[in-house]
Amino acid sequence: MPAPSRHLRVLSGIQPSGSLHLGNYFGSIKPNLEQQGKAGESIFFVADLHALTSVQDPAALRRSRQDIILDYLACGFDPEKAILFFQSDVPEHTELSWILSTVAPMGLLERAVSYKEKVQKGIAASVGLFTYPVLMAADILLYDATHVPVGRDQKQHLEIARDLAIKFNTAFGKDTLVVPEPVIRAEVAVVPGTDGQKMSKSYGNTIPLFGDEKTVSKAIMGIVTDSKGVAEPKDPDTCTVFQLHKLFLSAAEAKTLAAQYRAGGLGYGEAKKMLLGAYLEHFAAQRAKRADLARSPGLVEEVTRGGAERARAIAAKTMERVRKAVGLQ
Numbered sequence: 001m002p003a004p005s006r007h008l009r010v011l012s013g014i015q016p017s018g019s020l021h022l023g024n025y026f027g028s029i030k031p032n033l034e035q036q037g038k039a040g041e042s043i044f045f046v047a048d049l050h051a052l053t054s055v056q057d058p059a060a061l062r063r064s065r066q067d068i069i070l071d072y073l074a075c076g077f078d079p080e081k082a083i084l085f086f087q088s089d090v091p092e093h094t095e096l097s098w099i100l101s102t103v104a105p106m107g108l109l110e111r112a113v114s115y116k117e118k119v120q121k122g123i124a125a126s127v128g129l130f131t132y133p134v135l136m137a138a139d140i141l142l143y144d145a146t147h148v149p150v151g152r153d154q155k156q157h158l159e160i161a162r163d164l165a166i167k168f169n170t171a172f173g174k175d176t177l178v179v180p181e182p183v184i185r186a187e188v189a190v191v192p193g194t195d196g197q198k199m200s201k202s203y204g205n206t207i208p209l210f211g212d213e214k215t216v217s218k219a220i221m222g223i224v225t226d227s228k229g230v231a232e233p234k235d236p237d238t239c240t241v242f243q244l245h246k247l248f249l250s251a252a253e254a255k256t257l258a259a260q261y262r263a264g265g266l267g268y269g270e271a272k273k274m275l276l277g278a279y280l281e282h283f284a285a286q287r288a289k290r291a292d293l294a295r296s297p298g299l300v301e302e303v304t305r306g307g308a309e310r311a312r313a314i315a316a317k318t319m320e321r322v323r324k325a326v327g328l329q
């Protein structure tokens with residue numbers, strides 16, 4: 001049986017659940033882009049099967065799937081350098097998920113906090129929602145991914161993927177699946193939302209990455225601040241407007257702006273307008289490209305079909321090892 005590849009292979013998945021926002025960009029897209037084309041291989045997919053656990057609106061899902069690919073391409077994802085595809089185009093994900101589910105202890109999944117949190121938030125407690133981490137483990141293990149960069153909220157899911165790989169290998173042969181390393185993005189900027197909490201779609205505090213200028217402006221002008229007047233000195237470290245603005249600035253520029261906050265004379269309205277200006281300048285090229293790409297019919301289909309073919313070539317090899325290991329071949 002051929003040993004799985006051990007070279008650097010970075011894998012990242014994102015659920016298509018609405019428009020991308022600044023938190024997605026600085027927390028995941030930007031670091032992923034920086035990785036693209038460097039040593040090793042980058043595999044990137046849209047977890048549309050996972051999305052079914054919470055989205056039951058076919059039109060919305062269809063739109064989100066398209067949008068997310070266009071968003072990524074506009075941000076600079078290069079299908080020549082990275083593999084980009086839809087999870088549901090590669091049936092091996094569900095196949096491996098099933099096989100892994102037969103070694104996954106109930107207790108391990110029962111301890112998963114994200115399931116409990118989602119149910120508490122009102123998402124229906126389906127079997128699919130419960131076994132979400134098994135499908136995610138399959139996503140990762142199918143590609144012999146060595147490194148999986150995720151935010152802290154996904155750390156437990158990654159541990160489950162590692163546990164399942166180890167369990168599977170113990171039962172069926174130690175070299176069948178590669179045990180992935182989590183790369184927890186601690187260094188990544190914390191991106192606060194308009195209310196100062198972590199920016200997240202589920203908190204309704206996002207600033208969109210694309211979308212029309214009016215919507216972006218409305219979100220930025222709506223950032224919650226304290227009620228200090230224009231003349232009063234302000235604390236940049238506790239100000240959400242400043243924390244967001246900093247993401248667009250060099251260290252020297254951030255220092256200058258912080259001094260302006262502390263000196264007084266800069267009102268929040270003005271500060272927000274400056275932030276909007278920085279945002280529009282920073283994303284001007286991507287926003288123009290996004291509008292352009294949206295006018296090419298068939299582009300998403302073309303990119304993701306090519307991506308799925310490349311992904312399947314890798315996935316098929318893993319499945320052959322797995323099938324042989326368990327006795328299905």
Ligand code: TRP
Nearest residue numbers: 012013014015047050136139140
């Ligand atoms: N659960 C991840 C999230 O909500 C998305 C995801 C699905 C994923 N499969 C993955 C992330 C595999 C990394 C690797 O963010």
